[in-house]
Amino acid sequence: MAFVSLSGVDKDYALGATAVRALRGIDLEIARGEFMAVWGPSGSGKTSLLNLIGLLDKPTRGSVHLEGERVDRLPDARLARTRARHIGIVFQSFNLVPVLDACENVMLPLQIAGQGARAAREIALRRLDQVGLGEHCARRPDQLSGGQRQRVAIARALAASPGLVIADEPTANLDSETSLAIVELMRELNRRDGVTFLFSTHDPRLLERVDRRVHLQDGRIIAEPA
Secondary structure: OOOEEEEEEEEEEEEOOEEEEEEEEEEEEEOOOOEEEEEOOOOOOHHHHHHHHOOOOOOOEEEEEEOOEEOOOOOHHHHHHHHHHHEEEEOOOOOOOOOOOHHHHHHHHHHHOOOOHHHHHHHHHHHHHHOOOHHHOOOOHHHOOHHHHHHHHHHHHHOOOOOEEEEEOOOOOOOHHHHHHHHHHHHHHHHHHOOEEEEEEOOHHHHOOOOEEEEEEOOEEEOOOO
């Protein structure tokens, strides 16, 4: 059974009086432990697809299943709980809270989910150690480099031990050396812990390092050459 599956998925957005179709007839299965990327030109539907897989949005037509359960029809509150339990998200702009230090940023989703402060801090410190930032736990985002902020965002995405981590253009704001270090870090977490990683990217360096590429064009999946 696929970890995530989409069947016949369309996604429409209203642009004034016009309906714009961002995704068209998407059929996709993602197995546990995959390390894969969604790629294509700007406007091809990459972010829309990631938002559906990450349970941040719902399809206009079609179905989304997570571990065999249809989730696109769930009420919003239950959908949010399901997302928090199964999926970690790394945003392109990091989305760290500027007044919180690195440890507090990683603790935040755990505490929102009801975890006690002491247990949440222990988990946060462990995750920061995993991404090589254990010594920087008391630093706020403005005291960290771009690569370090991305590592904090990855640690936060991993805090609740999700089966799937989704990253929207994870190397877009980083220099070449830092980008490669971030990719290798995620690859190590994938191999060591079995976490499924799904990225959207324009970065050829990232595409070279994934096991599977999903090519989007005009909202459709384009077959990759054998």
